[in-house]
Amino acid sequence: MKVGIFGGTFNPIHMGHLRAAQEVKEEIPLDRIIFVPSYIPPHKDLADNVPGHKRLEVVKRAIGSNHCFDVSGFEVESGGASYSIRTIKYIRERYQTTPYFILGQDAFNEIFTWFEADKLFDFSHFVVMTRPHAAKIPLSDILGDISISFEPTQRGYINSTGMEIIFVEVTSLDISSSYIRALCKKGRSIKYLVPDVVQDYIYKERIYI
Secondary structure (H helix, E strand, O other): OOEEEEEEOOOOOOHHHHHHHHHHHHHOOOOEEEEEEOOEOOOOOOHHHOOHHHHHHHHHHHHOOOOOEEEOOHHHHHOOEOOHHHHHHHHHHHHOOOOEEEEEHHHHOOHHHOOOHHHHHHHOEEEEEEOOOOOOOOHHHHHOOOOOOEEEOOOEEEEOOOOEEEEEEOOOOOOOHHHHHHHHHOOOOOEOOEOHHHHHHHHHHOOOO
């Protein structure tokens, strides 16, 4: 089984996340994509301090109609800082496969700052979603002091152990979680920015309001 990992705060998850995941699934292709909401993101503040269990529930509702999408509460249930290397190892063991870690170009540009960054490419492929506002930096500059040699391929790079970095261009939907939170605070509609089931849950639980 070819499994993708799509991590993030998902605060909240929106149509941009879902559409990008669907396009990555079809392009690679993947059998399943597992959404993993973080508990405490290491690289940014968690806006509005929305509890992990609520963000997890929002994701469950958002993906419920797609049989190729799944959700894992691993990071929320583990507590503490959510380090990707731990999630990757968990998914590897859980599914007995080498996963494909999905992230945006902007996040990939800073991967050398991640916890145990030098070990990440030992355990997972990486799928980098292109984004118009994120510069495509030379791989040698991105990896910094990480001493891993990659060779170019038609869709990205590959190292000596067969781990790939794959670039996938996804449809750019100009939607952000921060914009959705701002609309909620102003009492304005978020319809068509998130699935209806997500909107209903946000209003019911009075998240961001």
